Amino acid sequence: MRSSRDIIQMAQSSKSYLLNILKTMSRAGGVKIPRFVDTQNDNSFGKYAVVQPWLVSEKVIVPSYIPQPSYSQSAEPKNGPATPEIKDECQIECMRQSCKLAGRVLRQINALIKPGITTDFLDKQIHDMIIGNGAYPSPLNYRGFPKSICTSVNNIACHGIPDNRPLQEGDMLNVDITVYLNGYHGDCSAMFQVGEVDSEGKRLITVTELCLKSAIEICKPDERFCNIGNVIEETANKHNLNVIPGLLGHGIGTYFHGAPDVYHFANDFPEKMKAGMTFTIEPALSQGTTQIEILEDGWTACTVDNSRAAQVEHTILITDTGCEVLTL
Secondary structure (H helix, E strand, O other): OEOHHHHHHHHHHHHHHHHHHHHHOOOOOEOOOOOOOOEEEEEOOEEEEEOOOOOOOEOOOOOOOOOOOOHHHHOOOOOOOOOOOOOOHHHHHHHHHHHHHHHHHHHHOHHHOOOOOEHHHHHHHHHHHHHHOOOEEOOOOHHHOOOOOEEEEOOEEEOOOOOOOEOOOOOEEEEEEEEEEOOEEEEEEEEEEOOOOOHHHHHHHHHHHHHHHHHHHOOOOOOEOHHHHHHHHHHHHHOOOEEOOOOOEEEOOOOOOEEEEEOOOOEOOOOEOOOOOEEEEOOEEEOOOOOEEEOOOOOOEEEOOOOOEEEOEEEEEEOOOOEEEOOO
């Protein structure tokens, strides 16, 4: 188990890692990433394509009549609160609406996913869904991110940029959606199977979903945040899978990211949950390494050993008696 000192060091490392991502991300309208040829992996991790980024299309435009966050033009978000925010009933209702929309859009994606389509196609479809509901796709231009969603395939752990690579039979795909509606963000993600995924890939998805479910079940007033990480790592280890420690959950509200940081690994951090807090839980598990590297685009985080990763996410609210999953 990691001590509070270790947790502080991990938090500092994670924030430094994120800042390095943000500082190196291109803010050009179209991010030109060299096209790579996928390789095939066939070992104890299973049989799948090891994915590299392909070509990224130009940024899409959000109509001016859609209310937009401060960074939509500047690319620089306002700082979130330094301590966890306790929301009032009005704020909570706004969170419910944004999270409900995010969850609804996420559930509609499965019908679109099949071999041969591109994640760029998914991005455009989801962008239109979000705009059609009067909301803004939160990732778009956040610190210069060029697309409306994140799509991470196989060995890409998170922050994958939608591109023109056709999805292949057997791919595992994470789609991460955040919407900005009525001044509040709602954030969620899920894993999708492209055609028939092998047994090891299916197991990774199932255990990752179990980790999220188990973590949500313990959330209530006066529960220590560290127990989220404790139950997630215990569950992952029981199934011989590994938590990627550098990927954290976060507070959310009128800000995309704020306090608290939510660690998904075993720790003893003392902060406690309070009624009115809203935050994400988003464990990322790997078949192999716990280490990730950031590619030249400044965003895409892939496993250093090319093992597959899976991540799932909900935004939750701490209530007087337990918790409410806002993105269901």
